Amino acid sequence: MKIVTWNVNSVRVRLPLLEELIKTENPDVILLQETKCMNDVFPREFFESYNYHLAIHGQKTYNGVAIISKYPIENIKCNLDDESVEARYIEGFTNGKYVASIYVPCGNKSPEAYEYKQKFLSQVASRWDSDDEIVLGGDFNVAMSDKDIQTPEKWVGSVLCTPEVRSEMQKVFDKSFFDVHVDQFGKNDFTWWDYRRPNEGLRIDYILVKNIAGKLETLRKYRQMERPSDHVPVMITLT
DNA sequence: ATGGTAGCCGAGCTA
Numbered sequence: 001m002k003i004v005t006w007n008v009n010s011v012r013v014r015l016p017l018l019e020e021l022i023k024t025e026n027p028d029v030i031l032l033q034e035t036k037c038m039n040d041v042f043p044r045e046f047f048e049s050y051n052y053h054l055a056i057h058g059q060k061t062y063n064g065v066a067i068i069s070k071y072p073i074e075n076i077k078c079n080l081d082d083e084s085v086e087a088r089y090i091e092g093f094t095n096g097k098y099v100a101s102i103y104v105p106c107g108n109k110s111p112e113a114y115e116y117k118q119k120f121l122s123q124v125a126s127r128w129d130s131d132d133e134i135v136l137g138g139d140f141n142v143a144m145s146d147k148d149i150q151t152p153e154k155w156v157g158s159v160l161c162t163p164e165v166r167s168e169m170q171k172v173f174d175k176s177f178f179d180v181h182v183d184q185f186g187k188n189d190f191t192w193w194d195y196r197r198p199n200e201g202l203r204i205d206y207i208l209v210k211n212i213a214g215k216l217e218t219l220r221k222y223r224q225m226e227r228p229s230d231h232v233p234v235m236i237t238l239t
Numbered sequence: 240a241t242g243g244t245a246g247c248c249g250a251g252c253t254a
Contacts, residue, residue: 009245009246009254010245010246010247013245013246034246034254036246036247037247060247061246061247061248061252061253062247062252062253062254106253106254108253108254109252109253109254141254194243194244194254195243195244195245195254196242196243196244196245197243197244198244227245229245230244230245230254
């Protein structure tokens with residue numbers, strides 16, 4: 001079973017690259033972030049033509065998350081609390097596993113946004129106490145270690161790597177979620193570049209697993225293609 | 240020290 005997470009920065013613009021991903025990797029599950037469209041204009045037919053089921057949670061212009069699966073998706077839940085106005089979280093049960101597509105707020109636009117980021121991360125941590133097989137994929141907007149930053153000296157004080165957000169993210173790991181990447185690479189393998197800073201990669205996209213093992217890959221070629229996202233897909237092949 | 244790009248949508252916000 002292959003599961004991909006990808007912040008596509010507009011699902012409609014990224015359809016050619018998604019088609020390449022589906023044709024070459026044929027993933028069982030695709031977790032999308034920043035789909036940037038309402039549900040009624042989501043390119044549902046495109047995915048259905050490849051025999052996928054969909055669970056989508058859209059928003060106009062910003063955010064938006066989705067679960068795309070070869071298997072039926074049950075127990076679909078959107079948002080981590082009833083007050084959420086931003087579409088940043090969707091979970092479901094598919095092929096015997098719980099999966100979630102998560103887009104953690106960046107938190108750099110205001111002090112309130114930064115507070116919200118920390119609250120959001122703490123809600124992710126407290127969501128999962130069960131002993132089920134769980135895969136959390138998404139853009140967590142946190143670089144846990146300076147090894148996850150190509151030029152750490154240029155990112156000192158950034159909301160992507162403060163002690164506070166690293167501490168909140170650690171609370172997710174403390175719920176028995178395992179960062180497969182650290183074990184298998186342990187060195188630079190970045191997932192996001194600001195379009196304006198192409199030589200300053202960070203690893204802020206994660207696949208976190210609980211009671212599951214697998215082999216992880218960062219699909220770097222999707223950054224070299226026409227009209228790339230600012231993130232590359234991250235894929236796990238379960239073992 | 241600043242601004243640099245991309246996507247939303249059709250100016251300015253978010254990242």
